[in-house]
Amino acid sequence: MPPTLLQSKLLRSEKPNLEAEVEIPTWQQEIKTAFRSADEICQFLNIDLAEMEISALAAKQFPLFVPRGFARRMESGNPDDPLLRQVLNVVQEEVLDAQFKVDPVGESQAGLAPGLLQKYAGRALMVVTGACAVHCRYCFRRHFPYQAFQEIGAEDGRWQPALAAVRSDESIHEVLLSGGDPLVLTDDLLTELITLLENIPHLKRLRIHTRLPIVIPARVTEALVNRLASSRLAVWFVVHANHGNELGTEVLQSLDRLVTAGIPVLNQTVLLKGVNDSVEALEELFTKLADASVLPYYLHQLDRVAGAAHFEVPIETGKKLIKQLRIRLPGYAVPRYVQERPGELAKTILA
Numbered sequence: 001m002p003p004t005l006l007q008s009k010l011l012r013s014e015k016p017n018l019e020a021e022v023e024i025p026t027w028q029q030e031i032k033t034a035f036r037s038a039d040e041i042c043q044f045l046n047i048d049l050a051e052m053e054i055s056a057l058a059a060k061q062f063p064l065f066v067p068r069g070f071a072r073r074m075e076s077g078n079p080d081d082p083l084l085r086q087v088l089n090v091v092q093e094e095v096l097d098a099q100f101k102v103d104p105v106g107e108s109q110a111g112l113a114p115g116l117l118q119k120y121a122g123r124a125l126m127v128v129t130g131a132c133a134v135h136c137r138y139c140f141r142r143h144f145p146y147q148a149f150q151e152i153g154a155e156d157g158r159w160q161p162a163l164a165a166v167r168s169d170e171s172i173h174e175v176l177l178s179g180g181d182p183l184v185l186t187d188d189l190l191t192e193l194i195t196l197l198e199n200i201p202h203l204k205r206l207r208i209h210t211r212l213p214i215v216i217p218a219r220v221t222e223a224l225v226n227r228l229a230s231s232r233l234a235v236w237f238v239v240h241a242n243h244g245n246e247l248g249t250e251v252l253q254s255l256d257r258l259v260t261a262g263i264p265v266l267n268q269t270v271l272l273k274g275v276n277d278s279v280e281a282l283e284e285l286f287t288k289l290a291d292a293s294v295l296p297y298y299l300h301q302l303d304r305v306a307g308a309a310h311f312e313v314p315i316e317t318g319k320k321l322i323k324q325l326r327i328r329l330p331g332y333a334v335p336r337y338v339q340e341r342p343g344e345l346a347k348t349i350l351a
């Protein structure tokens, strides 16, 4: 049997604590000290800003936001770094294309209550915050009307309409916490929310959709893991990594804390041109995930959101990539290639 969390804590504290000398920033410090402009991050990476075709307009619409720990996983001096491409505001975002819309997946039509969306049977998605720990340029939520949802918190009763809607619908067995990123809430606030959800008798499962364990691995605190591991609900984690370089040592440790506590961890990836649209890049990513006991769940076709056209990979190319991956990887390490289509009863499986 693996040691319990308390046992591992005791085991750890018996070792000479060399790391205590080094200041490890807390996850909140990582958010406070994040890069907030192309200028800052390019300087950090020794990249000439003039080389990069930065768009001030794009940053005005959706500001750059990149924690330093994530930037440290980028290659210094490489303007084509696959992690940098995901976060840098570039002029291609200004290209207008009628196929790329503000609400590509029909979310504004799916509201059950303020802060609660339902598109699929049995599962409701709760938008607990508008904030994220990193701003991904391809994200369909870049235009989301977060004013209606922002800073929802138990203390002012703003969770109540969403919780009341879940409570009154016995067909809902699973709540997905999403956002934004639900793990930007403090442990205290999350604990409060989880307790409220546990008190709804027909709920069986809690799913947490988050990029935080990848972006700021220190967010996977012992208090959070213990709270989730002791829930009466079956807790499922869905993290979001797009490239093997995102999975540094600290990230693998944070995923291991979840896995060791018995929490199943799945990963979703967005297929992105210039980031991971090669069989080698995807093979490396899915292999690293499988080695970390994290299941590659979905490979998403890009949602056609305004400003993200330059990230699109043709579906035919995606299907070929999956076909090649099936030859190279164990079956469980090849994710389902899916697309979100408005009005459908499930995500559409492309391959």
Ligand SMILES: *Cc1c(COP(=O)(O)O)cnc(C)c1O
Residues within 6 Å of the ligand: 117, 118, 119, 120, 123, 124, 125, 176, 347
């Ligand atoms: C993707 C999504 C889900 C979850 O779908 P699964 O196929 O169960 O992972 C639930 N609700 C909404 C609104 C979604 O977009």
Ligand code: SF4
Residues within 6 Å of the ligand: 131, 132, 133, 134, 135, 136, 139, 140, 141, 179, 180, 181, 211, 240
């Ligand atoms: S963390 Fe997720 S929700 Fe937030 S910007 Fe990135 S892809 Fe979008």
